[in-house]
Amino acid sequence: MIQAANPDVILLTASMDENTLKMIESLEELGINWIGMNVNMENDPRGRLEWVKYVGAILDKEEEAEEFFERELKKIEEIENSTLESDGVKPKVSYVRITDDGYTVKNQGDYSVKMLELAGGDYIFKDLNPGKDGTLKISAEEFYKAAEDADIIIYENMGAFVGTMEEFLEKGDHLSGIKAVKEGRVWVTKRNYWQSADKAADMIKELRDIFTTPHGELEETEHYLLAK
Amino acid sequence: MKKSIRFKIVFVALVVFLAYTIMLNLVSGSISLSYKDIIDVILGNRIFTELEYNILFKIRIPRIISAILFGIALSISGFLLQTFFKNPIVGPFVLGISSGARLFVGLFILSNISIGFIESPLITIFLAAAVGSLLSMLLVLLFARKVDNISILVVVGMMIGYIASAGTDFMIAFANEHEIAALVSWSMGSFSGIGWNVLRLSAVIIIPTVVLVFFLSKPLEAYLLGENYAKSMGIDIKSFRLVLIILSSILSACVTAFAGPISFVGIAVPHIARLSIKTSNPKILVPALVLLGASFCLLADYFARTLFSPTELSISTVTSVMGAPIVIWLMVSRRKKV
Incomplete structure (x- = not known):
């Protein structure tokens, strides 16, 4: 099914377990390009958010991604500040x-x-x-x-x-x-x-x-x- | 030692062991509650805090009752199958019956099918498990007619179990991740989260079935002595075998439906009971199975809850560790006899 879709590249969100390694082997056998994207291993929502820059770089939309990330980060900072100020x-x-x-x-x-x-x-x-x-x-x-x-x-x-x-x-x-x-x-x-x-x-x-x-x-x- | 004295000693020991496992499960857990605390409450010297009351009456006691009921059901189900096949290494898990029940319960969980005239999802899920159990059993029986060798029959049962598991996996491949999560958590097998409504229904199914099995002790004993002897006692063998299968399937289906597939209890407990009491007489063995089956599952659940606290093991993990060595030993000792 993946091969039929003929993707230019697959963003692979996974850890280095046995299943993932098998999946990587299969993708390579089929000649399908893949890039690791370990958003799932981040333990801060801002870290997860930052992966948008990585995707932006792959899709040649670095500026948009950077802009999006900064805008969202600012929103989080505002909430954090209001939380810190709250007594x-x-x-x-x-x-x-x-x-x-x-x-x-x-x-x-x-x-x-x-x-x-x-x-x-x-x-x-x-x-x-x-x-x-x-x-x-x-x-x-x-x-x-x-x-x-x-x-x-x-x-x-x-x-x-x-x-x-x-x-x-x-x-x-x-x-x-x-x-x-x-x-x-x-x-x-x-x-x-x-x-x-x-x-x-x-x-x-x-x-x-x-x-x-x-x-x-x-x-x-x-x-x-x-x-x- | 005289038989009657040995029976009395074993039964006293089994009753004491059951009482001990009940108390062990009653006092063990996240909050400390000693035997003295419970005795003080009984004597009116203190009352439970709200936390103690809720944990005791809404978590521990329902769980204890479910371990007792399902332990009894699995043990009697295993005993009936072993009587039917005249072999102590068969059980609902080995013969693929639990896998058949799992397939049908999975079908209902994943497809949200409802049976028109039945409103209760609990009864629906029990019926699904019962149909799955019976169909698997019928398949085993079809092969049993052609195969005399019990080892081959066990392998056939395992193959049926694999086919049923493959069917479940096939459905999982087309299910969404939310449905898969529901099925996988049920498949792990646990006495956790079983509420009073499930316990009431389980009791209504299990208790009369076990009582019926006890009242069938005489024909069961005759059947164990050989089909010709049973026939001479006026037992219709075909009908009697059908009754054994239906009763066994009802019991294992009830457990599979409400607690998930639980392995090895059905094989290990009847064997331990026979060894302890040194008789195959159903009139003695069935009550012993009731006591030992309940204790076995209570002990397994105690280990499941406490060994790696705060996390909890699946009940099958513990029953396998407790039961598998017994089955291995049983198979090896049978081989020696041959």
């Missing part, structure tokens, strides 16, 4: 994705935790694998113990879409005991949430709005939805 109490926030075999939460070093912190949130699993990116699957108990007094839960949708509080609670009876659930502050990610490295600034701004807007006044942003 309010930081809301305790958790990312989570619940599947049949456990609770997937972000390691402390993941880029999305950095986004949350730039937006003024206090990540409840900040002691979890410090400096390491990616996710960790933990038990229901571990999650409940840490999230019991979380102010806001961000449910990362993958699999059957969870859009309402009822659907969220179907994931486990015990979840009703969490403060964010009792106060109706569970947000779910929309379908356009994943693979939006270029939207980092907008997403951080949305998180900032979620954290600072009085409860009940904001129900939806471009990437997040309040579970009701």
Whole structure:
């Protein structure tokens, strides 16, 4: 299928695992050009964003890419400054994705935790694998113990879409005991949430709005939805 | 030692072991809760904090009950298959029955098919697993009619398992990443996140089926003594074999539907039970399987939860490590006997 599409070059986002090496071997056998693009290994949203310059260089659109990057970076700086100037109490926030075999939460070093912190949130699993990116699957108990007094839960949708509080609670009876659930502050990610490295600034701004807007006044942003 | 005394000793030991594994799972986990804390609450000397209450009653106890129910179901299912094939190295996982159930559950998860007159997705998923189990079993039986050698039959079962897995992989190739994530997490097998609604339905399926198996002890014993003997006792062999298969498939399908495929319990537990109690008499063996199956899964779940805490292992990882050596030993010792 890739060969039929006859691409000039493939931007390969992957790590150096066995599958990737096999894929590279196949691409080379087929004579398809590829260039590595390890955006997934960045642990800061600004680092992810910067890859636009790399793509710009490949597509001979360096100026546009540079302009885009600087504009987005400025937006993030503005949010960061407003967060730093704010003297309010930081809301305790958790990312989570619940599947049949456990609770997937972000390691402390993941880029999305950095986004949350730039937006003024206090990540409840900040002691979890410090400096390491990616996710960790933990038990229901571990999650409940840490999230019991979380102010806001961000449910990362993958699999059957969870859009309402009822659907969220179907994931486990015990979840009703969490403060964010009792106060109706569970947000779910929309379908356009994943693979939006270029939207980092907008997403951080949305998180900032979620954290600072009085409860009940904001129900939806471009990437997040309040579970009701 | 007299048989009756040995039975009593073994049963007391099994009851004590079950009580121990229940208590172990009750007190172990992210928050410290000692035996003394629980006894104090029972005696009214203190009350649970909200955190303790929620973790105990909404996470640990449902999980303990699911390990008990599914451990019993897998053990009895394995025992029925071993009785049917008159061989202790068969089980739902080995014969590809669990893979058949996985294929059909995968089909329902990935295609969002619903059965018109059934509103509950839980019942739908159980029926999907049951149909998958029965179809795989029927395939094994078709080959069993032509093949006498149990080793070849086991290989046939494994091949059916591979075909079913290939079918699941085929569907995955055309599914989107969200659907794949749902199927993969279910396929790992876990007692995590099983709610009271699933437990109620599982209990309604498993308990009457196990009771029925117990009441079939007499014909089961006759069947174990040989088909001619069973016939002389007035047992319709064809119908009886069909009943064995249906009961076994219902039990393994229930586990596969709600906890995912769980390996080796169905083979290992009946064998350990036979070794401990030194009898194949179903009237003695079935209650022993109930106690040991529950304890085996409780212990496996305890290791799954605590060995690498805060992360959690899949239940099949632990049951494989606990059960596979037993199966290897069993196969080697059978070879020696031959």
